[in-house]
Amino acid sequence: MSEDRLPYGEDDTQSRIRVLTPARRRRDRATRRFRRGVYLLPSMFTLANMFCGYACIVYAMQGQYETAAPFIGFAIVLDMLDGRIARLTRATSSFGIQYDSLADLVAFGVAPGILVYQWALRTWGRWGWLAASLYVTCGALRLARFNVQIASVEKRHFVGLPIPAAADVIAATVLLYYWLGGEGETGKHIMMLLVIFAVAGLMVSEIKYYSFKEIRFHHRHPFSVLLLLIAMIYLTVGQPEVMLFLGIAGYALSGPVVLLSRWVTGRRVPPAAADDVASVRAVMLDKPGQHR
Numbered sequence: 026m027s028e029d030r031l032p033y034g035e036d037d038t039q040s041r042i043r044v045l046t047p048a049r050r051r052r053d054r055a056t057r058r059f060r061r062g063v064y065l066l067p068s069m070f071t072l073a074n075m076f077c078g079y080a081c082i083v084y085a086m087q088g089q090y091e092t093a094a095p096f097i098g099f100a101i102v103l104d105m106l107d108g109r110i111a112r113l114t115r116a117t118s119s120f121g122i123q124y125d126s127l128a129d130l131v132a133f134g135v136a137p138g139i140l141v142y143q144w145a146l147r148t149w150g151r152w153g154w155l156a157a158s159l160y161v162t163c164g165a166l167r168l169a170r171f172n173v174q175i176a177s178v179e180k181r182h183f184v185g186l187p188i189p190a191a192a193d194v195i196a197a198t199v200l201l202y203y204w205l206g207g208e209g210e211t212g213k214h215i216m217m218l219l220v221i222f223a224v225a226g227l228m229v230s231e232i233k234y235y236s237f238k239e240i241r242f243h244h245r246h247p248f249s250v251l252l253l254l255i256a257m258i259y260l261t262v263g264q265p266e267v268m269l270f271l272g273i274a275g276y277a278l279s280g281p282v283v284l285l286s287r288w289v290t291g292r293r294v295p296p297a298a299a300d301d302v303a304s305v306r307a308v309m310l311d312k313p314g315q316h317r
Contacts, residue, residue, distance in 0.1 A: 067116050070107035071128045074100045078132030085140040091203045093140055097196035098269070100132035101189045126168050133192035134164035141195050145217035156221050163225040164188045170229075183234045186227035186277060190234075194224050194277055197270040204266035224277065232280040 077100035084093035107125060111117045138161040146153030167188050174184070198220065202213060261268040 066114060067107045067111035067121055068124060070103050070110060071121070071125050074103040074107065074125075075128035075131050077103065078128070078136040081132075081136040082139050085136075085143045088143070090140065090144045090199055093136075094196040094199040097132065097137060097140075097192050100136075101193060104129060104132070104189055122172070126172055129168055129188060130165055133188040134161045134168075137192040137195040138164075140199065141217055141221055144199060145213050146221070148214050149218060153218075156218055160191075160221050160225045163228045164191065167191075167228040180238050181236060183236050185230050185232060186224060186234060186280065188228060190273060190276055191224040191228050193269075193273045194220065197266075197273045200266045201270040227277065227280065230280075232284055234276070234280045 077096040081093045081096040081100075084090070084096070104125075107121075111121055138157040141160070142154055142157035146157055149156070167185055170185070171183075171187075195217075198217070202209075257268075
């Protein structure tokens with residue numbers, strides 16, 4: 026009997042044969058690896074990431090918005106660490122990939138959605154919670170698209186605004202609002218309604234964002250880069266609310282600005298990049314994703 030065929034079941038009259046497809050083989054291998062156990066170290070960081078999202082929800086429900094917002098920032102740091110630790114310790118697995126996506130949906134989808142609704146969108150009534158739920162929906166779609174397209178997209182760019190960055194836009198806006206004195210209730214309600222629609226649309230768009238994956242801190246760089254990094258650290262420590270808001274707002278706007286500049290100047294996307302965009306649209310549902 027061929028290696029690709031296994032007996033499915035037999036009776037007195039016939040025997041049926043099941044063909045193992047490549048996707049089925051991958052699922053079987055992942056199931057066997059999961060039965061042998063899971064990696065604890067990266068999973069604990071993922072758990073802490075999800076815990077921060079839940080803490081943000083609890084404080085937001087209690088009206089402590091200035092306390093809830095920083096937990097999204099803590100979750101972003103933990104989200105960056107769990108994948109890197111998994112790769113450094115060679116502890117990557119399909120279980121970790123799926124677990125990380127579910128934790129991201131809680132920390133960067135549900136938690137910011139509840140935070141922004143409680144803080145600024147409740148006055149809009151039904152339209153307020155619909156806007157917040159749209160953000161959560163687009164965040165889930167962004168994560169699902171990332172997982173199924175990871176093998177066909179260049180690593181230099183993300184397609185659409187990453188959900189941690191979208192969550193950070195909300196958290197940074199909350200912190201800046203209280204740093205400025207917490208005034209302007211009417212402006213807050215209108216501004217956040219526009220912001221939530223904007224970041225939701227950017228997450229599911231095909232606008233490219235730089236991923237920073239090609240930066241190698243362990244390589245040699247010009248001395249001016251070190252001076253710039255030191256200056257940014259000092260400014261961030263001195264005025265964290267302002268620097269965080271300017272940094273994340275600049276990143277969220279960088280994609281549309283670059284796209285608009287290309288359109289105005291008539292510059293076309295290079296052929297290699299065009300091929301990447303075309304490959305992004307072909308979603309391979311039978312191919313398991315890989316962590317960032």
